[in-house]
Amino acid sequence: MTAPTRRERLRTATVTEIKDGARRLLVTGGPEAVSLRAIARDMGMTAPAIYRYFPSLEALVAAVAGDLYDELRSTIEAARDGAGDEPVGQLIAMARAFRNWSVTHPAEFGLLFGAPTPGLDAFVAGCGDADHPGARFGAVFAQPLLDLWQRTPFRTPPPEVIRQRLGDRLEPLRLSHGEIPIEVAYTFLAGWTRLYGLVAMEVFRQLTWAVTEPEALFESEMAMFLDELGNSRQVLPPAGSAD
């Protein structure tokens, strides 16, 4: 915990400069444009120097992906914290923040949620189940949903139906957050897959032929989901309140 030495400060500064360069290339030129030589060029260095900081290009990209997960997660947490105490309002704000970040950062979204590159695949599989990026990510959504359940239980399929259809296959999810009720686990998964599908299709331009202004579809689907939960009386806060 002592103050970092000068060497360490310079090192971390260089590391972030490298990662920033990689991200800039990702955003401006797509994933193909991310190359050690281009990053080094932008920094006024030569490519092999980067190997002092990352063992390979893949490792660098994996590090960038990790940072992006953190950035997205704290964006969503900020939206939650600015949305009052009602869990429903928090969930709405978080979903909007997720979409908003994704739509404004399509290249980054593609890196995190698109087809897994062989290199990133190792990254995703590498971290244990506990702090799988998706798990740490899901936890953010799971908490308010659990709060909501405990305050005013929402409508779900009967637990015996869930159990009959899914058996104990939700156990990984239930245990990862401390014995969540199976109804909450199911609703979490149902909501997360719908949120993901909607946003991914929009970002990946899979909806343009069918619908103008995908945001309207997003808002509509969110409203429908809330209807299904039986919390339709809840006033839907205006869109755009999440950055």
Add this chain to the structure above:
Amino acid sequence: MTAPTRRERLRTATVTEIKDGARRLLVTGGPEAVSLRAIARDMGMTAPAIYRYFPSLEALVAAVAGDLYDELRSTIEAARDGAGDEPVGQLIAMARAFRNWSVTHPAEFGLLFGAPTPGLDAFVAGCGDADHPGARFGAVFAQPLLDLWQRTPFRTPPPEVIRQRLGDRLEPLRLSHGEIPIEVAYTFLAGWTRLYGLVAMEVFRQLTWAVTEPEALFESEMAMFLDELGNSRQVLPPAGSAD
């Protein structure tokens, strides 16, 4: 059409050999492994020869993607045709066929539905809205859904609610299949985004931390969706009946 000349036959044979080689590399080594030189090597040729058949690597990959769309579509059509006359059974079989193909062809799925590569982006945007691959693809699902609606209308949100929330933003979809009722258009989109989200998350390994046997989740979600449509009395044909 007159019989193709010998030259033409050889040419199309070479074209398919090139595309087959590209796909083999895609499957065995991921998208990064697809290279003109590797394809040519496997064929006992040199790389520049391929330029007699495709103007660039990107164009070749786009052609492969087009073929994959066709393959997936006819797989789904085959499942529909083998599922009897009931639209519900057809839709179930088609959804299962979609998941099945995707799970057994993850690399191909990633190419079609993952993050758009700059090159493929041009391909997707290039074809007019009418025969956008996604549109031609969606049409396959739209028809049985429309049949179902006309035989035994399913439960949807009230059309005025749909209209209030979505306005006329579904018009592209409605017009692309000849004046579909707005309830059908909405249900189509809701179902397609859920199907896509579920399958994409499974193929992209975004669910492993939460659930074992994603197929069970898929079956469960499909059942829940049918429940919502109010066609729960429909017997759910056993899984695995679609190849």
Add this chain to the structure above:
DNA sequence: AATCTGAGTGAACGGCGTTAACTATCGCAA
């Protein structure tokens, strides 16, 4: 039989990730 077209080759250019050998500089200890 002469000609033309199309398929394929080889060499080359520039860019890429990565490795190896080497140099210079910075921070610390004697």
Add this chain to the structure above:
DNA sequence: TTGCGATAGTTAACGCCGTTCACTCAGATT
């Protein structure tokens, strides 16, 4: 203050890659 070891950087090289260009040569056309 001097010396030394770690550290950050260099250059050169290897083998990939997409792509272009000039060329050859067999097969179809006239």
